[in-house]
Each structure stands twice: as C-alpha cells, then as structure tokens.
Amino acid sequence: MRNTFSKTLYDCACNDPEIHVVVADISPAGSMADFQREHPNRFINVGVAEQVMIGMCAGLALKGCQAFAYTIAAFSLYRPFEMVRDDLAYQNLPVTVVGMGSGIVYSSLGGTHHTMEDVAIASSIPNMQVLAPCDPLECIEATKYCAGQKIGPIYLRIGKAGEPNLTDKAIDKFEFGKIRYLQKGNDVCIISYGPIMSKAVSVADKLAKKGFSSSIISCHTIKPLDTVGIIDALNSHEQVIVLEEHVPQGGLSSRVKQLAWDVRASCKLTCFTLKDEFIHMYGSYDELLAAHGITEDGIINSVS
C-alpha cells in the first residue's frame, strides 16, 4: 500500500506544483525517490524530527501549499501530537498526516511501532478527517482525495506492503465520507476498514460455504462517519460484525455501538477489536492478531 501511495502522490505532485512532501527519515523507495530527485525543493527530509515535520507542513499550508507529512504511523501522529492538534487542526489547514504501517502491521517490532489507538486519537480532534483505505486500489482514491481537498487536515492511515486488492469488484465506488459495499448479502454484514479487511473478505467467503450470505462494507472514511449508511446497514441485516485493528475504545466499534443504541437497532452486533492491552508477543501479523483474540474462525463462530 505504501508504494501505491507513493506512486499516486508522485502522479498528483507532477501535475500540481503546490504539493510538498515532508518526510521524517523514511526511506523514499520507488516513486517517492523519483519525486525527491525531480523536485528536491518539494521533497523535504527533516530527518528524525517529527515535530518540525508537522510544523513545516503547517507553514507550507499557511502559504497555500498542499502538504503531506509522511512517516511510520506511530511517529507521524503520536510523537508530534500537539503540532498536529495546534498547527494543523486548530488552524484547520489542508495537510495530510500519513500514518504508514498503522495498526499492528509491524507485528514483531513491538508496541513502540504499533498504532492501536490512532483512530481514536485522530478522530477526537476537531476539524480532523480520518481516512483508512483497505487495499491499494482504495489507497489510490484516498490519496487523490487528500491531494485535492482544501477542507482541513486528514489523518491517512495506510498499511505497509503486500496487501491484496479487495475492491476491484466492489459494488460502490469510492466516495469520501460514504461507506462502500464491496459485496451485498442478506444474513451478515461485516464492517471494517484498513488492511484487516482481507480477513473480512476471507470470513465472508467461508461463511458463504456455510450458507450465510454476507455484506462487506469498507468504512474507509472514519471521520466524518457515514452515520446514515451505518444505520442503514444495522437496520437491514440481522447480524452485524465490526472488525477493526484498533483498541475497543474510540474506534469504529464504539461509534457503531453508539449508533445502534441511538436507533434501537435490533440486529445482533458483535465487535472484534484489538485488546486494550500491550501484548509483548513477537510473531507474525496473524499471530499477533490471534493474541488479541482476532481469528477468522473466531469471527465465523460468532455467526449463528
């Protein structure tokens, strides 16, 4: 997904001289390296210095530029949080803070490199928009939106590498602020976002073999949340599952539960999230998800 992001941003930047990319010592692989070479004044590496990365982007935006701050998620959002809040959100500047390798994608690197709370943190800031594409194709659309919008700051939560394309046959097109059905079914609805969507797709396939037809929703825009779309999903399915790579508090699960209560939804609502816990387990992505209680079998077994 990161290479897709880089390629898309490179394409946008070649056509828009206002686009600047400020990175904090992250390897400019692929298209990002081309951008650095061809537009050295618009590709700035501040080194291991995330606070100035965000502040500089704000300064660029105050002069009318379209700025992207790019590094690993933990360092683009957590380390310079006050700059994100004051410089970007308080001034409502159209800067995109890119959180690469979000969630627990960097499974074996340990908790310092995980973002299990980033959606809650970013969503809690007024003016902040939060986008989390689920596959490379959706990442293209999300990046284009970020490059072209002047509404305000965005936290763009993306994965790392090797994510499969899941949305090539999606029913709905990508539209900022709207949920998107990848497929529609009658029995179960799985709502998810980000790279963990691959589990949702796999679960839906396995459920089909057991006779359950499933809807799959990519909730790529977490803020502003498509409450109308979510409520419609709650009301039109008997079983709804939220699957997210995030702690239980402040993410999509808690929002969907809130909406379900507000409309007195009658569906069975089950949420699969990371635990509210730092787990010192250094295995693969799947193994760490399992340690958090997220397995495909576990999700499948929750359907009745």
Added chain:
Amino acid sequence: MQIINEYNNELAVERCKQHRLDILKMSQNVSAMHIGGAFSSTEAVDCIYNDLMRKGTNECVVGEDAPDTFIMSKGHGYMIQLMLLHSLGVISQELIDGYCTPSGILGVHPDFGVPGIEASTGSLGHGLSLALGMAVANRSRNSDGVVYSVLSDGELQEGSTWEAILASSSQKIKNLVVMVDNNNMQSLGFTNETHPSFYPVVEKLEAFGWESNEVDGHNSSEIYNAVINRTGDKPFLLNLKTIKGKGVSFMENAPIWHYRSPSKDEYNQSVNEILGS
C-alpha cells in the same frame, strides 16, 4: 541585502513609547494580558513591522500581496503585536475594544484568521517550524519574501525549536530572520538559573549552521542594522538582550508582571515613567 524602508531612529523611539502607553491604557479595561513580555519585545516587533517588512500594493506590510511575513512565535507577546497592527490600521479600534469579550475575536494569544495574524501561537515551540514552512513555500515559488519571527528565550528550551533550527540550516533557507527576546526570565525563575548552559546563544546557533548576532533588544537602531547587514546566505538569528517589563521600573525583571494588569496607582506611575523616559 535589500534596503527595506528608510530608518528614522527618533520615530522608532517615539513609536515604542506610544505602544507601551497604549498597552497600559488597555490594561485598565481588561485583566487578562501579558505586559512584561510585551514590553520586552516592543522594539523588536515595532522594528519588524515598521522598518523591515516591505509593503504590498495596498501600501501595507500586511495583506495578500505583501511580500514578507511575521509570526509571533512567543504568543504571549500578542499585545505588542496587536498594538502594531492597530497602529498600521490592520486591526480596528472596534476589534481592540472587543478584546477578551464574547462578542470580539481577540483573545490573549494570536489566532489565525484575525486580520494580520499569519498563524495561531500560544503554545511555545511552534512558531519557528511554521516560519520555516513558510520560507520553504517562498523558495518553491521563487519568492524573495522574508519570514520574520520573534521567539522567547523559553522557546529555545523546546526540542521542537531545535528540530527547526537544524532543519532550517540543512534546507539552506536564507529568507528567515528570527529574533529571540532574551529577557532571561521564565515563569519559574531566571533562564540562566534554570539552565546554566543556556548561554551562549549566538555560538550555539552558529554551530547549527546559522548566521547569528546579538544586540541590545531595546535599541531599535541596533536591531535594524543587525538585520539589514546580515549576509543573507544562511538563516539568521538575532539574540536580543532585553528586560522583561522594560520601561516601568517596578515591572522590570519582576515575575509577577508576566500576567497582570496594573492598579490605578500603578498605572499612573507607569505612564509617568514612560513619558519621562
């Protein structure tokens, strides 16, 4: 370097006297304001707006096509910035009258969106990164716009400021002029007691790849000459030796005047001292 505006020291001295009187006058109507820090950076901010920044087609140093930019990084110096913007006709008397009232738009710290305010500040250690980003934008557009910023000495204790200092020289930024209102005071004591290794400042900046100089921060002529005589080959930091509360004897170097309005008697004495100076 380009000669910016014709400099007149007598006018500068008179203006600064008037700015201090205006702030004192305002202090009698509101309780929330930072007087000490405004008085220590009065000459710096006056010099930037009146003698250094160039005018746009609207004959004002602030506005859409004005080439230069000023960021008040030490947001608690907002009061002197407001007085300058008021004297330049950017901030109306009506806005001044609404300071810290529900119907007004002026608070204690600079807010982006207020006429003439280029960035929101107040939390320390943000302004230099913002100014650097603006300087980078100017470079991308081949603009010769200079970005000016006034920092407090306390802001040089923020890690973010040193990130920006390092990044500015690494990026070979030239049109960035920073003044440090070095009054050696912070909320809990004197800077050189809090951090005995805080000084020297100039040598530190030079070691970080900046051009740097030091002058009396209450001497407008020294400030002006130091800035226009810089080489312009590097980012430039001018360390201003200042006195917090400068101009009123009982306010000078007295921590309580960081955030307090004078009583009627204190006001009268303050006015007399400034008029007699």
